[in-house]
Amino acid sequence: MASIYIHFPWCLAKCPYCDFVSYATTRDDIDHTGYADAVIREAEARARCLESDGPRRVSSVFFGGGTPSLWDPRELGRVLKRLRGLFTVDADAEISVECNPTSLDRDRARALVDAGANRLSIGTQSLRQEQLRFLGRLHDPAGAQAAVAAAIEVGVPRVSTDLIFGLPGQTPEDAREQAEALADAGLRHLSCYQLTIEPGTQFGERKKRGLLPMADDGAVADSFLAIDETLERRGLRHYEISNYAAEGEEARHNLAYWRGEEYVGLGCGAFGYVRTRADEAASGGGDRRDAVGDGADGRVGVGDGNDGRVGGVRWRNAIVPNDYVARTKTMRSDAIGESDGVTVMREALSPEALLRERIMLGLRVAEGVDLGRAGRDLDVDPWTPERLRTVDALAERGRVVREGDVLRVPRAAWLFTDDTASRLF
Ligand code: SF4
Known part of the structure; x- marks a missing residue:
């Protein structure tokens, strides 16, 4: 099984916290057809190159960015159609498109479905005007709610949205209310990310100069727990550190990534990975x-x-x-x-490097990582004496649970997952 990722590198503005490959532009300056032609040329070359391995079954295609909802849906659809010709894409594959509220209304949502999308991921980020301004977003709370409502009303099969928490001055109560409001809107998948300050971004520069207000660590942790409690109560299972879904609504594309499956990356700045x-x-x-x-x-x-x-x-x-x-x-x-x-x-x-990645990513999901299976798949012994000793020590502190070959982080210790994973390298 493999997935395909297509990167669309343009946005209407560059957000100050963003370290993705994205360039600010106007709608008129995008060469929609030229970019689609380029992605198709690359897809044809990659497919030819990989075909000596035998066919790969593709279970998900993800248009990410940047802001792929700015792409003319006819061009996006043309790319998707060509991918179906080049790769063995499952009939019921998950086809996701990332959207921003400033480029998603009912007509655009319908056009994306007509182009073949069955899942839209909408960048709400916040339902508070002052927070959206701080994040440099172009939309307002009403615009975000209208975009989500448009996608749901026109019958997009699956709709998700992003929420950022851990903003300076944000209370856990505020985070809880926003999560509740998004669940009220009828969303069955939510990605809730803590604001992180990356080097090389505008926020990174302001932080370096001591000019960026920062959230209190305790409030951030409490916001994480408040969102967890709210969404779990609403029937959205916390299936990955930053993701919540109703039964069966989990993002297949991201699950494949966390499980270490292959992905063919296409487009400007895209990463790919094959075994x-x-x-x-x-x-x-x-x-x-x-x-x-x-x-x-x-x-x-x-x-x-x-x-x-x-x-x-x-x-x-x-x-x-x-x-x-x-x-x-x-x-x-x-x-x-x-x-x-x-x-x-x-x-x-190396197989050892891939095993470390499997641990790092696999511990992020509630189901954990099956180290026995990973070891067999990669042809390495995952249970080195040193790792066994570390697992015992971490288990004693409640940081991991071991059930046979499966290692997972209990929910109460999710806030420490990165540290736990690094100790298991
Ligand atoms: S809209 Fe998304 S991809 Fe574009 S600049 Fe903002 S955070 Fe980055």
């Missing part, structure tokens, strides 16, 4: 390795104390839109790597 078979990589042969190996001379330098074994390859595409589009015109399809012309970063991942 290699360690035996092929170690023996230095095989079509698959030729396709996703180093794309150069057949040697793979992992530098991870793993005897050169490669468990997977991650790559990233060119991050400037015009550059990306131009590169797709001469893209090669015989390998994934800098030599293909579109990839600007390629990283060979």
